[in-house]
Every structure is written in C-alpha cells, then in structure tokens.
Amino acid sequence: MIDRILLYIKDKRHVNIYITFLGVLIFAIIPLFTDVESSYFIYFLFLTFVHIVIAQGWNLVAGYAGQISLGQNAFFGLGAYTTALIWLHDITKTGYYFDPVVMILSGLVPVVLAIIIGIPLLSRLRGDYFAFGTLGVGQIIIVVFLKARHITGGADGLHIPSTVYESMMPYYYTGLLLAFFAIAVVYFITRSRIGLAMRAIKEDEMSAASHGVYILKYKVLAFAAGAFLTGIAGSLYAYYLFHINPDSVLNMNWLFYPILMCVLGGTGTIMGPVIGALFMTALFSFGDVYFAQMHPIISGVLIILVMKFMPNGIIGLKDKIFSRG
Amino acid sequence: MSFRLIVQVLVNGVLFGTTYGIAAVGLSLIFGTMRIIFLAQGAFIIFFAYISYWLLTLLGIDPYLSLLIVIPVSLLLGSAFYYGIFKEAAAIEDKNISLLLAVGLMYLVENIMLVVWSPDPRSVVTPYTTLVFRPWGIVVPFTRLTALFIAILAAVCVFIFLKRTLIGTAVRAASEDMVSTTLMGINPNWVNAVAFAIGIGLAGVAGVTLATIYPFDPSYGFVFAIKALIALALGGIGNVYGALLGGIMLGLIESLGSFYIGGGWADAISYGVFLLVLVFRPQGLFGGSIKKA
Numbered sequence: 111m112i113d114r115i116l117l118y119i120k121d122k123r124h125v126n127i128y129i130t131f132l133g134v135l136i137f138a139i140i141p142l143f144t145d146v147e148s149s150y151f152i153y154f155l156f157l158t159f160v161h162i163v164i165a166q167g168w169n170l171v172a173g174y175a176g177q178i179s180l181g182q183n184a185f186f187g188l189g190a191y192t193t194a195l196i197w198l199h200d201i202t203k204t205g206y207y208f209d210p211v212v213m214i215l216s217g218l219v220p221v222v223l224a225i226i227i228g229i230p231l232l233s234r235l236r237g238d239y240f241a242f243g244t245l246g247v248g249q250i251i252i253v254v255f256l257k258a259r260h261i262t263g264g265a266d267g268l269h270i271p272s273t274v275y276e277s278m279m280p281y282y283y284t285g286l287l288l289a290f291f292a293i294a295v296v297y298f299i300t301r302s303r304i305g306l307a308m309r310a311i312k313e314d315e316m317s318a319a320s321h322g323v324y325i326l327k328y329k330v331l332a333f334a335a336g337a338f339l340t341g342i343a344g345s346l347y348a349y350y351l352f353h354i355n356p357d358s359v360l361n362m363n364w365l366f367y368p369i370l371m372c373v374l375g376g377t378g379t380i381m382g383p384v385i386g387a388l389f390m391t392a393l394f395s396f397g398d399v400y401f402a403q404m405h406p407i408i409s410g411v412l413i414i415l416v417m418k419f420m421p422n423g424i425i426g427l428k429d430k431i432f433s434r435g
Numbered sequence: 436m437s438f439r440l441i442v443q444v445l446v447n448g449v450l451f452g453t454t455y456g457i458a459a460v461g462l463s464l465i466f467g468t469m470r471i472i473f474l475a476q477g478a479f480i481i482f483f484a485y486i487s488y489w490l491l492t493l494l495g496i497d498p499y500l501s502l503l504i505v506i507p508v509s510l511l512l513g514s515a516f517y518y519g520i521f522k523e524a525a526a527i528e529d530k531n532i533s534l535l536l537a538v539g540l541m542y543l544v545e546n547i548m549l550v551v552w553s554p555d556p557r558s559v560v561t562p563y564t565t566l567v568f569r570p571w572g573i574v575v576p577f578t579r580l581t582a583l584f585i586a587i588l589a590a591v592c593v594f595i596f597l598k599r600t601l602i603g604t605a606v607r608a609a610s611e612d613m614v615s616t617t618l619m620g621i622n623p624n625w626v627n628a629v630a631f632a633i634g635i636g637l638a639g640v641a642g643v644t645l646a647t648i649y650p651f652d653p654s655y656g657f658v659f660a661i662k663a664l665i666a667l668a669l670g671g672i673g674n675v676y677g678a679l680l681g682g683i684m685l686g687l688i689e690s691l692g693s694f695y696i697g698g699g700w701a702d703a704i705s706y707g708v709f710l711l712v713l714v715f716r717p718q719g720l721f722g723g724s725i726k727k728a
Contacts, residue, residue, distance in 0.1 A: 239713055253702050404550065413536070417524065417536045417539060
C-alpha cells in the first residue's frame, strides 16, 4: 500500500497536482498573517483568482479545442447581470450574497447562450469564422443590454445593495475556491476522453472527424464549459462591484485579459493560464500605481512580443531551455 | 415627400457605406495572402484620422491635401509592420498566432491613441465641413460626396493594380494558392508585404475621409474594424470586389435600420445580419463557390 502511494507521489505526471495543492494551501493561510480588510495584497490576490477563472475558461475552448472565442466578455457580463437581476427581482428566494445557487445560475445562463450560438457557429464555420461570429455576438449583447433599459438599467446599469458588505474574507476564499475549481475542471476534462477528442480536433479537424470524433459535440462542450467558468467569475465580480453596468462588466478588457494571460503563460497547458494571470495581474496592479495610463500599452506590446518570440508562452520557455541544455 | 425621404435614406446609405467598403477591400487583400483578418485595421483608420487632424491643426494642411502625405506614409508603415511583426507568424501553419498578433497590435495602437489624444472626440473642421448640395431636394453634404469619390478612386486604383501589374497578379495568384505561387518563384514575404502595404494604405485613405465627416475618438477604431469585417463577410471573405459592394450594402442596411427602427438598434441589426451571413452564406452574398478558409 505504502509502496503504491510512494510510486504515485514519485510519478512526474502528477507534479501539477502537487503544485496546485501546495499553492492552494499557501494561499489559504495567507489571510491569517495579513490584515485582510485593508491590505492591497489581498485585493490583488482576489483579482488574480478572478483572472485565473476567466483565463481557464478561454484556455479550454481556445487552448485545448483550438477555437478562438472573441465573445468572452459577453459571458462575463451575462454572469454579472444574472447575479444582479436575480438578487434585485428576488427570483430564487434564497439569500443572495455569496449564494451558491445564484452563482451557479449565473454560470448556467452564459452556458445557454454558448449552446444557442455555439451550435450554428461551430457547425458551419471553422477557425477564424467562429472568432468573428463570437465577436459579433459580444457586440449584440452590449447593444441589447444598453437598450433594454427597463430590465438592465441601460448605460447606468444596476445597483445591488452594498450594505451587505462586511469583510473581504468571503471574496478571498470564494475566489480561491473558484480558481481551484477552474483548474480542476480543466484538468479533469483534458485528462479524459473528452480532452483527447478536443486535442484531436485542434490538431486536425478533418482527421478527427474521419476517426469518428463527433466534432460539433466536443467543440460546443468546450465552448459551454468555458462560458460557465467565465459566467461564475462574472458573478463573483458583481458581488465585488455592487454596481453593474455595460462599461464595467461587458468591457472589451474582459475579452482581452483572458487571451493575454493564456498566451503569455502558455495556451493549452494547465499551469500556463495560472502563471499568466499572476504575472499580468501583478503587472496591471503595479502599472496602475506607477504609470496609470500606460499599462494597456505595455500589455499590447507584451502580446506582440510574446507571440513573436515565444508563441508557446512562459511554460514553453521551460521546454526550450531543457531541450537546448 | 415620402419617396424623397426613401431616396435620401438610400443615398445616405451609399455615402456611409463606401468608407466601410474601402476598409473592407484592405481587409480582403490581407486575408487573401495571409489568411487572417487584420483586426487592427480599424485602429489604424482612426490613427490616420488623427494624423490628418494633426496635420490640419498643427501645420494647417487641408485634409484632402494631407492624403498626399498619409498615403505614402501608410504604405511604408504597412510593409514595415509586416516585416517587423508578422513575417515569422505568416510562415506558421497555425493562423491563430497571426490573429492574436493583430489583436495585440490593435490593443497597442488604440491605447497609444488614448494617451496621445485623450478619449475626447475630435473633429476636423474646415470651411467646407458644413457645405451641402441639394440636388432635387436631397441633402448631399460635400464632404460625404468627396469621400465617395475618393473611395471609388482608391478602389479603382487597387483593382487596376491587381489586374494590370505583375505584382498585382502575384498578389492575386497568392490569394488563390500560396504554395503553388511560391513554387513559381514568387517570394511569399514580398507578396504579403505588398498586401499589407495596400491594406494599411487604404486604412489611410479611409481615415482621412472619415476625419472630414465624423467626429472620432480612439474607441471608434474597434467599431470600425467590426464594420469593415461585416462588409467583408457580406461581400464574401477573400473576394476583393465583393468587399466594396459589401460595404455599400452595410451602409444601406444601417441607414434603413436606423430610419425604420431607430438609431441605437442599427448596430445590433448589422451584427445580426453579419451572424446570419456567417452561418448561412459564408461565401458571401455575391460569391459563387464556397472558398475554403
């Protein structure tokens, strides 16, 4: 028995699991040593967790299934709006602040949208056609939310009661839990038959189809799972903002951030988006403090430099060094 | 009266649409050889609109005269961007890298404009900005009419270039089949650079004419990129001639949409049409056979 456990532990394939558990453990005890309510560091980590979740959402559909989605901001905004609308209209009759039912529903609404638009877009179109279709959907959602004033409050948006705010603690731990959940989802999906099918589709769609992979099913699945993660992240962010409007949650940044983080860390890897999210959030936070307006420029330059010189991201750098060394 | 109104709406549509059209011709050319949609096109259009604004306010150069400066600069800039940024990615089979490079470039240019020119809208004001013709009671602003002529002129120049010159033929051949073209001894980098130069050049033309018509701000670039993309999809992705027609059609759809349904929804309608075309007629409204992308 002990031999087996030792064998399992020594297996190099499980190194990601150890890193994840060690990371979660470290992050879980950090609040014990810091002043949670006023520390900028806690806020920074909370933001990082949100970014990890949306980055993993994009990673699943783009990194593993090879379909570049440019509509992630629509899912993020939809998740945030769902949370606010359920709360304001008292729909589920449960407690709304950090209510798991509300958060899961906020993930499921984007899933519905992903399935509705995913089936026609993914069955007819390949490659960049899907990217533009999702881009169009994102724009339609923005127009609809701006125009449906009696439901969404138009450009001003919705205000959920901010008096419930007591502590940063639940944000931190929910964020950590969600980040862990997102990593686990991507890990288990990609280690299963589904993940194998996704990678086959990414490599060569024709060949995968001719080997009996039902490509539409797996592509929609990846797209929907990504939408679920992004929607839940939107819900958590809505609890933090309390004021949800198109400018804050449907912003194009919610489309660019996950792409940036995945690309920088390494798309199609488990740890790449996590590293990317940590790095980019650090850069943004640092940038906001020291050169407020410049940080989007730096991120633009970063995308270009990374894609040009290391298209496999920071994770890819490791392989490069080892294969040369 | 109502007939005149309809004609007015249609005329507005055509006048709006040609600017989308030439932006789409640029996108189409780049797509032809590189197989990517150059999303940064819109950001460059606004960038050149700002250049024309600066030339007017700082040096007093008339916007139409500034075309003589903007076009050569944008052609050079286009080939420089190709060799500086896209050259390696163009050779890689995975087109997502080029696509993401374009996204990065768009993000970069847009935010540089935000820092340099601030998010406040700017407009180019000349003595003829408010000049209006009224043939048969239909309102035709001078700047829009000029924009139409410049757009048509630019498109005709590009078409002649593609048809009559050796380089143009090489670009067309590369859009048909890059591998065979390379086997015929044509340097793929060279063809791509030409396509890029013309693409950015047309962005320069579109930018200057846009500056004379609308007030603009940095975020408008992304909207314009999507409009050009819709025009491209309507005309058939990869179809250079269809792109111009697609732009005019988009202009008509928008102007009819805002006339019958109301301003803010016009955008949603054009995105809706875009989605429908992508799903049901990916070869475009004017294309015959399905071109594999």
